[in-house]
Amino acid sequence: MSPETPTSASAGMTREKLYERVWATPINHLAADLGVNHHLLARVCEALNVPRPPAGYWQKKAVGREEPRPELPAASPGDQVRWERNQPLAAPRPKRVYQRAERKTADRPHRPTRHPMLIGVEESFRKSRSDEKNEFLRPYKYLLPDIVASADHLVDALDLANEIYSDLDLKGLRVMFAPADQEMRRIHVDEQEVPRKDRKYGRYQTGSIWSPRRPTITHVSSIPVGLVLTEMTERVTMRYLDGAYVPEDSKLARSAKPWQLTHSWTREQDLPCGRFRFVAYSPLANIDWSVSWQDTQAADLKSLVPSIVARIQSSEAELQALILAEEKAAAQRRKEWAEAQERYRRQEDRRSVERALADSKEQLAEIMEKWAAATVVERFFQEAERLLEQVDDERRAHIRARLVLARAMLGEQDPLGFLAEWLAPEERYQSKYSQP
Structure with a gap:
């Protein structure tokens, strides 16, 4: 595992949770638990503006002489408040460097400081x-x-x-x-x-x-x-x-x-x-x-x-009004989208019910055709058996052998078996809505 890649244990950690864990476990041990490099974890704390224990804190804590931990500062607008896996870290808040004021001289031109x-x-x-x-x-x-x-x-x-x-x-x-x-x-x-x-x-x-x-x-x-x-x-x-x-x-x-x-x-x-x-x-x-x-x-x-x-x-009041108007419009769009999705689901449900009914009727029609064909075949063999009793013995044996071969070729004809395989519309699809 790369030391720069957080494990699932560290994915989605809020700055409040990170604050509690940093002050409960030394950063080297915490980094090992999370599967990251301790330098990366230190940068995460800096990016999320989470204070860390100072040098010597854990030694003093072992003898009961540690200083109280500072409060977690409130997040300012625009600050990163969550550490997501595989997401870049925000740049830490810049710290201005103030130079000691020097006496102006004719040979020292004024150089404005950069933001x-x-x-x-x-x-x-x-x-x-x-x-x-x-x-x-x-x-x-x-x-x-x-x-x-x-x-x-x-x-x-x-x-x-x-x-x-x-x-x-x-x-x-x-x-x-x-x-x-x-x-x-x-x-x-x-x-x-x-x-x-x-x-x-x-x-x-x-x-x-x-x-x-x-x-x-x-x-x-x-x-x-x-x-x-x-x-x-x-x-x-x-x-x-x-x-x-x-x-x-x-x-x-x-x-x-x-x-x-x-x-x-x-x-x-x-x-x-x-x-x-x-x-x-x-x-x-x-x-x-x-x-x-x-x-x-x-x-x-x-x-x-x-x-x-x-x-x-x-511009605060102007922007706030636009944001509120957009939130209302977004809520209306979400409502219309949900209603459209509900209409679509009901239409799909109705189509599925109609398709199940059509498929069930089609299968039943096929069963009836097979039933009729099987009845004709069975009637044929029964009639042949009846007529077979009227022929002489020598010819009867030959025809009976033919009948056995014919039955074997056509297979067993079981009309009730066809009906057992039929699926009713409700067995094919159960509507999610109460039908009128």
Whole structure:
């Protein structure tokens, strides 16, 4: 057994049960009982925010000098509350590192701290499936913040996300990945700055855009809110020169010679433009709610961060109303589904009763045909036996031998046996409902 694979004993363990067992048995022994590595069990405790006994606890307990165990902290919205078998663990709650305040000097520029969700992610974003200059990054890693950007503007995107995430955290709205044990979806976000009926993104105008495996969310009270930051695209005329498409207003296109333009042509393409759109949405199924903000000539997105945070904070009542409406609609759908299933089961039951009746009648008709045939055969042999008494002895022996062979060939004809094999309709199928 792999040390990373929990046994059935550990499948479906709640954080309350794990808390009791961790404080009742040393973690090495408990890990052995559960069939897992003790390092994995320690990570499970960290992911579920379950406190563990400190070093020396069991030695002190052996002599009756252990300290009282701490209370199990209440789970916050979005925390993983159950350890399921073969399910990924949620990332532990990030801990901010506070640096000692230093005196500002002219030669020490201010460097803003990164939000815990954004520390070290730039390198992961740049490890991309595509390095096309006119396309968004498509990182190999999928557990990343929900940020879509091109290589040229990735730093700008991370700085903007840092502003939004940090302001949300300051208001008590922790930004995190959606928990692995909860079903949450990521909505489609239109990347076009100006919505159009057609789409011409990518080299072949059918390019795909990366999206994370799990949404980035925050919680308003206990209600999840998804967060997406995407760089937008603008429609640009591209000219084919020297084996590649370049913007029509680029220096290379403007300086092209007349002979180069002879074998050149243009097309339109949606290119990342360095301006951003931020979308807050509901990641819950069947809850259609989203609000978006984007860079405009009147105001850039960074200046809208306070209003973004305030709008998300004030969305609790609106989202709660939508959730209650969806719960009622879901209950009605479940009721209608149950009624439809009940109607189907009754129809199937009625069809089964009718089929049993038809099969029983058909079998009885076959028995009657066999009965009639058997009666004819038996009458034939009886008549032959009667007539046999009237022939002379020499001929009688020969005909009797023929009759014996004929009976052996046809077999025993037992009409009552046919009737014994017949099944009545109720014996074939018993209705589950009282028939009118």
